[in-house]
Amino acid sequence: MNTQRIWRIGLTGGIGSGKSTVASLLAARGAAVIDADAISRSVTAPGGRAIAPIxxxxxxxxxxxxxxxDRQAMREQIFKNADAKKKLEAIIHPLVSLITAEQxxxxxxxxxxxxxxxxxxLVESGERWRRQVDRVIVVDxxxxxxxxxxxxxxxxxxEEIDRIIALQASRAQRLASADVVIFNQGLSLAELEAQVAQVAADFGL
Incomplete structure (x- = not known):
C-alpha cells in the first residue's frame, strides 16, 4: 500500500475487548491516537467547553x-425528562466533533x-463516524x-457488566462494520502486539 497517503482509522470494540491496549500499541508505532471518550469527558470537566452552555x-x-x-444530578434529570438527554447531546456532540477535528x-x-x-x-453512531474514516478496526x-x-x-x-454490554452494539453488529478484526482472546501481550504490527504495516506504521 501507499505509505505516503494519510490514513484515518476508526478503532472500536466492546467494553473489556482490549481496545485501549491496541490504541496504545498503535501509538507506539507512530499513529496519532485521538480519544473521543477522553474528549467527551474533558468538555464536562472543570473549565470544559460544555460547562457554560450546560x-x-x-x-x-x-x-x-x-x-x-454534576453527573449524578444530570443522570436524574435525564431519567425524569426524556428531552434532557437530547439537549445534553446537542451541547456535547458538536464540541466533541470540533475538538476531534482540532486534534x-x-x-x-x-x-x-x-x-x-x-x-x-463508533458502531452505535451509525454513518456519522463511518463517513469520516477510511477503515474500521474492531477489537473483538x-x-x-x-x-x-x-x-x-x-x-x-x-450483572452490572452484562447491563453495560447489552447497551452497546452487539458483537455481530461490530463485526459487520469491521474492515479489519483484531481477535484479542487468549493472547499474550506479545502475541497481541504481533497482530497489531501486522495490521499497522498496512497503514505505513
Whole structure:
C-alpha cells in the first residue's frame, strides 16, 4: 500500500475487548491516537467547553462545587425528562466533533500520516463516524472474556457488566462494520502486539 497517503482509522470494540491496549500499541508505532471518550469527558470537566452552555440550558445546579458537570444530578434529570438527554447531546456532540477535528488538524500539521480515532460507540453512531474514516478496526472477543476482564480491573458485578454490554452494539453488529478484526482472546501481550504490527504495516506504521 501507499505509505505516503494519510490514513484515518476508526478503532472500536466492546467494553473489556482490549481496545485501549491496541490504541496504545498503535501509538507506539507512530499513529496519532485521538480519544473521543477522553474528549467527551474533558468538555464536562472543570473549565470544559460544555460547562457554560450546560449551566445556561439546565441551570447552575447541574455544575458541582469543582466546576464540573454534576453527573449524578444530570443522570436524574435525564431519567425524569426524556428531552434532557437530547439537549445534553446537542451541547456535547458538536464540541466533541470540533475538538476531534482540532486534534486531527494538529496531528496532520505535525507530519502524522495515520490518525486513529478511538471511538467506543463508533458502531452505535451509525454513518456519522463511518463517513469520516477510511477503515474500521474492531477489537473483538467473546462476552465471557469481556465480563472477566472488566470484573478483574473494576470490581463491578457480573450483572452490572452484562447491563453495560447489552447497551452497546452487539458483537455481530461490530463485526459487520469491521474492515479489519483484531481477535484479542487468549493472547499474550506479545502475541497481541504481533497482530497489531501486522495490521499497522498496512497503514505505513
Amino acid at each position: 449551566a445556561q440550558v439546565f441551570g447552575p445546579e447541574m455544575i458541582d462545587a469543582h466546576g464540573a458537570m 486531527a488538524q494538529a496531528a496532520l500539521q505535525n507530519g502524522q500520516r495515520c490518525l486513529v480515532f478511538d471511538v467506543p460507540l 472477543c467473546d462476552a465471557a472474556t469481556q465480563r472477566q476482564r472488566v470484573m478483574t480491573r473494576s470490581g463491578l458485578a457480573a
